[in-house]
Amino acid sequence: MTPEENNETTETLGQNLIGNGVSRRTFLKFCSTVASAMALPPTAATAMAETLSKATRQSVIWLSFQECTGCTESITRSHKPTLESLIFDFVSLDYHHTLQAASGDAAEHAREEAQKAHKGKYILIVDGAIPVKDDGVYSTIAGITNLQMLKDVAADAAAIVSVGSCAAFGGLPKADPNPTGAVAVSDIIKDKPIINIPGCPPIPVVMTGVLAHVLTFGIPELDSHGRPVAFFGESIHDRCYRRPFYDRGLFAKAFDDEGARKGWCLFEVGCKGPTTHNACATVKWNNGTSFPIQSGHGCIGCSEPDFWDAGSFYKALSTGSMNPGEWATDALLAGAAVGVASGILNKASKSKAEKNHKPVTLEDMGGKNE
Amino acid sequence: MNLIDIPVKTLDKPTGMANAVMNELSDHLKRLADDGETNIVDLMSLPMTEADINELADMLGVGEVKATISSIGTSSIRETAYRGIWWVTHYGDDEQVLSELIEITQVPDILITHMDEIRHSAQAMATVN
Ligand code: SF4
Secondary structure, eight states: OOGGGGOTTTOBHHHHHHHTTOOHHHHHHHHHHHHHHTTOOTTHHHHHHHHHHHSBOEEEEEEEOBSOSHHHHHHHOOSSOOTGGGHHHHEEEEEETTTOSOOHHHHHHHHHHHHHHTTTTOEEEEESBEEOGGGGTTSEETTEEHHHHHHHHHHTOSEEEEEHHHHHHOHHHHSTTOTTOEEOHHHHOOSSOEEEEOSSSOOHHHHHHHHHHHHHTOSOOBOTTSOBHHHHSSBHHHHOTTHHHHHTTOBOSSTTSHHHHTTOBOGGGTOOGGGOBOSHHHHOBTTTTBOGGGGTOOOOOTTSTTGGGSOOTTSOTTSSSSOHHHHHHHHHHHHHSHHHHHHHHHHHHHHHHHHTOOOOOHHHHTGGGO | OOGGGSOOOOOOOOOSHHHHHHHHHHHHHHHHHHHOOOEEEEGGGSOOOHHHHHHHHHHHOOOSOEEEEESSSEEEEEEOSSTTEEEEEEEOTTSOEEEEEEEESSSOGGGSOOHHHHHHHHHHHHHHO
């Protein structure tokens, strides 16, 4: 038993971890995994572990608005302690209405207390979009509209992390015809640093990695959509293991043809990998088991703005307003010079997507065989 | 026909990446020898196939130190036949590889016991005795 255990307020994270039986090697392993996932310089893992262990636990308020709880499920999905879920030992999660034991008045009281006690210092995490139509009446918690609660809590936050495509870009609630007038956090809050971690849901280690980075080195470098470059700097297509087939022009034309069986590129059955920025191709899902393309389905582009309205998941990107030749060049350019090229590509695909919005039909699902 | 009966396979051939990594490692090892500069190469950030990783492992060979750490899954730390080049693999609780690193150093940081923990143990031992 350490004397520090009795003193919650001044206890450093390092002391807290020893008290909770989390070894420094486990901690360093967490930092190594995060640093590796974020492509940080080699010395970063040790520096991250040292900085984090000397700090006191960061107060975090997590607000869930118009959402499906998938983002929270993603980060806490395992019953066993995973390395990703360790992040909950590193922060003091003062309010999260799905995870906290308190409910009703007590829960809201805890939020107000944390807001007062850590004014200007807490990190606000938001998942879910915010309905603003008719003064935001379409989603309320404890009688307070999401819109009002976001404004109140954001006012005293040090920084905001928008977790999931709904908080980052509006996501599913914002999909056409957007009956509740759903918008992203960044559409409402303009005077605070906002980090977007999109994905439907985001990859657990991406959420954990970004949080660990914020706690140690501050806000990471962000792209034009407010996404951390470390995880969203490259497209799925850049890191896809099926890329050699794309480069050789070997495409599956339907999900049950010879090309599909041989594991060829899924571009022609609708893969959105070339326009989607995320880390699925390297970090993968379900404890590194696989990711959609490895399981035989094209990328649906869930970490890009307005992906629900970007046309059928099964329609090839090259159909519509762009011809295939144009596409191939653009995609290759994006692979060669990620920064500039993919930025251009992004804008092109976004406006194209807006023009091409069509509902999915049964025919779409059958690929080109129908 | 069952899902598992569909023979979906991708080609897994060496792409030449192992040679490129060997060049980089040779450069790093020289710097460690000359100036004591340590380095880490993150294999998961490189587009390497399984065949590439196996080829690299063959090229580096097996050295005389092997250590296993058990903490939320295991970590395996092996010195390669090139002294000062260590192959570090962190596994998660389901045996999945979380990170795979080549460390160019005298001893990887993760093997060194942290002073905070030594102090904590010393205190605990003093209380018991
Ligand atoms: S189009 Fe999709 S499946 Fe084909 S190489 Fe690109 S990301 Fe991979």
